[in-house]
Amino acid sequence: MRYQFFLIGLTAVFVLFLQTTTVYAHKLLIEPVSPGKIKVVYEDGSFSTRTMVQVFDTERNEIESGHLDSEGYFYYDEERANLIVADDGIGHRTEWTVGEEVIVKSDPHRWLTVGMVVVVFVVVAAYFSYRTKKKRNM
Structure with a gap:
């Protein structure tokens, strides 16, 4: 179970960093x-x-x-x-x-990228929270 959170977080980080985007x-x-x-x-x-x-x-x-x-x-x-x-x-x-x-165009993927970054932070925070709680209970 503990590796599942790690793998999910690692996968999310790879997905974010493998796609190239312009700085907005x-x-x-x-x-x-x-x-x-x-x-x-x-x-x-x-x-x-x-x-x-x-x-x-x-x-x-x-x-x-x-x-x-x-x-x-x-x-x-x-x-x-x-x-x-x-x-x-x-x-x-x-x-x-x-x-x-x-003509100033806004990027339609901007909020998707922001959302993905937030999800990665939440997954990483959840993983470390879970790991900390588990160590306290040992």
Whole structure:
């Protein structure tokens, strides 16, 4: 019986770690403000001045790059720009094609992943609780 809890917990951990998913703690977004001006923010509205922005022309040649200003904005040459890529250097990256409408999609599997993590924690907690109670009764 005691190994059954361990095997269930171990199986749940393997299931969680074998599937690859994108990090959803902070989704990085590019918000066009006006021609030649964008704001790069996370889902919660915060931003990082370390975020690097690269601007590419239609032939994918980099025409300019730089960091966000102290308010999260980046200014670019709207005449030559075609693609803008923002990368905060810690795993968040987003792209925006100039002129396209920005659509923010939520991940339908987000709550499933959160639920699975909670289940794993509950199984592990139940296993250790069971094991502790069993040792006390010996």
